[in-house]
Amino acid sequence: MQVKVLSEHYDKPEFQGLEGYKKLGGYVELEKAFKMDPKQIIEDVKAAGLRGRGGAGFPTGVKWGFLPDNGEPRYLLCNADEGEPGTFKDRMMMERAPHQLIEGMIISSFAIGSKKSYIYVRGEYDESIRILTKALDEAYKAGMLGKNILGSGFDHDMDIYVGAGAYICGEETAMISSLEGYKGQPKLKPPFPAIEGYLGKPTIVNNVESLAAVKYIIRDGVEGYRKHGTEKSAGTKLFSVSGNVVKPGNYEIPLGMPMKTLINDLCGGMKPGRQLKAVIPGGSSTPILTAEEAMKVNMDYESMAEFGTFLGSGAVIVIDDSNCMVDLLGVLMHFYHHESCGQCTPCREGTGWLNKLVASIYKGEAKMTDLELINGISNHMMGKTICALSDAAAMPALSFLKKFREEFEFYIREGKSKVKGSSYAQMHH
């Protein structure tokens, strides 16, 4: 069942405002954190095993530990550019509990010694931006931000930066470029942001959920936080379940819960008369699972890895038997083609090429050998570029073809969808 740590009060409208938030335990951990040694907070976050909730799952405390210990100015950026198709948890967090994020960010900034932080929100999130702006205003007025916060001697300023809705700006170095006023394109690594990030200064970029979770590590302590989840996937996580389930939505569950429980029990299973066909477990870029695999896998980093896929951002896209996989891959390839920043050649050319090839299948123009070509292109896009967008496009292509190959072959051979029985031309013209 759901374990509501972060989302405990999300259904209470008053949790959105400062007053209600404080009544429900808000900003208590901030005061507690100010009494702690910042280094101890970093150690606790490490020990609690919090892993980045944005997608890569990199241990948050370890990331913080990369900062140079030289007292240079440093920045904390909150990655609220939630762009991975299927993901909508950060949006809910910002809209229901803006102060939870702000508090988590102040504690994190205190831990890493940052005097300035930014929340980089994707441009489409109008409501989030409005609510965050209001909350930030409240926090400043209440002395939670600015000089000498709560008499601690710690100064911190926070700003909201609105992106323009580019998927690539969710990649941390692209976000930094964008924040600096440049075109949102990833930067070469090394140097890594922890050494040279925003404006050339040490910078930490963390996801909304990761930063909010820091509050609860302070509240519950390392042991308390680790009460949920598994050894390597500690704590709870929000999952955005979408697709053909009865009750789609955001669910906070302890890591390690079987996907079967999430889909069948929490989400009410498949829509009447429909069979589970496949699940994209962690956002559109993660390799797809067959129904059989989905019923075996657990919602944690290790189990996903065993099945050759990733927990990603926590976007579970549930697909039933009324869907044509060729169509679905077409949608994904169109997306990645549209979103490639165009910097690295394999991704710039590869995403366009894949998109055209998949489209040629449902336009009835493909040859059987094109399937091998799709594999070849995808394999040579993987791990060859500055950031992971290239991999993000290649992984679904490879996994769709591997697991649902007969649907692709059928489409090429028969000129129509195996599932829908009609062709693209019949459907669209």
Added chain:
Amino acid sequence: MPKCTINGQEVEVKEGATIIEAFKKMSEDIAHYCWHPGLSVAGVCRLCMVDVEGARGPQIACNTVVREGMVITNQSEQIKDIVRWGMDFHLINHPLDCPICDQAGECGLQEQYMKFGKYDPEMGLQKVKKRKVVDLGERVVLDSERCILCSRCVRFTDEVSKTNELGIFNRGDRSEIGTYKDKPLNNKYSLNTVDICPVGALTSKDFRFRQRVWYLKNADTICNGCSTGCSVKTYYNEEGLFRVKPNHNEDVNGYWMCDEGRDLYKFANKESRLLKAKKFDGSTWEEVSAGSAVKSLSHQLLETIKETPSKVAVVYTGQFTNQEYADSLKSFDGLGVNNFYHWMNNQASKDEFDGLLIRGDKNPNTKGLQNEASKFSGLKKLENLFNELESGNIETVFVMAPENISAYPEYESHFKALSKAKNFIWMGANQTSCYESTNSSNTYLIPLKSYVEKSGTFTNHNGTDQNFNYVTTLVAGALTLSEAMTLFEGQDLDFEIRPKIYKTMKNNHFTSDRGEL
């Protein structure tokens, strides 16, 4: 100084050097487009992949620093496969219009395909259509479909010229190089973007469609456009010079040169040259060969000069070689002449410097002239000569006229003013219409060689002596100053000045040396 092993051979590199620099040091082949030694690392073409022992996977050589003991190879089957595919990614949307592309023959895509690609093309779908023949500025044209988005030109305008006219617009495979509205690519170094463009996307308006590069030979020389003295490569064939590109010279010009310097080859070509010597006796012009003109001049004036050397003035410009200065000064000194004048153009701006390459002194060898003249009686200001001419103290004037007449706006007026001398000998490389308005009834126009037609030394602004060698002959029979003075002294040249025989049929020389990517 870390040591590493590149394809089985050990090499020691500078601290902080990258793997690609180690490859370059070893002259080992490595595929790459975006990396350029004179620019920052972009790491976007993804072709310079190498295997590093112990690394997680293939690394890009341009952004990986060599560490002690690294074992690196790009000869593994995996790397070769990655590079082949990398080539294919570059070429799927490329128009492959080599037959009508100016870059053909010196194109990075062609060369690297032959070296690292050689796969069967896989792309059978419609290519991305982009803008063609985009006018980027005064000198550069863009073909976006040919562009492989290596970003070298963008980085050049960002980091070197610091003018930032270029950017990459749009995303993904719709990305295109472009300029901002009303901000064309009009900086003084814009043609460097054409040089560093590894494909035919950026072409020079001056050079495009005029020659196929395989019909051009090239040779190194020194630019004569200003006192910086950039190392350059001239491209030529029997029809003349066609273009000039910079040569890498860390001490002088790095990898670059200015646009102005690239135009100067035009003054060396036959079209703007004085092809024959001309004599004017007050009523008619006579065309003779340079050699015989100097000889008849010698018959006419040598004795007079020896008798009254104080009535002779010699005007120098800073456009000749040290050897020519030394020889001619010595000759005149031997005849007793010691009135040497320095015709300095743009006196007011001569010490200007734009911080990169362009200097206000538009002569390649002002330093050399001053050095050589100081060994004799020194140089006087040209203004004094005008007075001397007015008062009749000077009867005979020799002028060693400039070759780069674009830097001498006063060329024609000075010609007229100096031609008030009774005997007027104008030695220069260029033909202009002002010669007919000479005031002297004893005028000699002696054709001299241009800078590509002789060997010698220029001393640049900071005193660096730079030697350069003969490139080609453009005007048969033209003389160097040294040769002219030897003849004037009544001696024969120790070699024959033989007009070069131009073949009636075009003889094309295929050259294999086409510069480096």
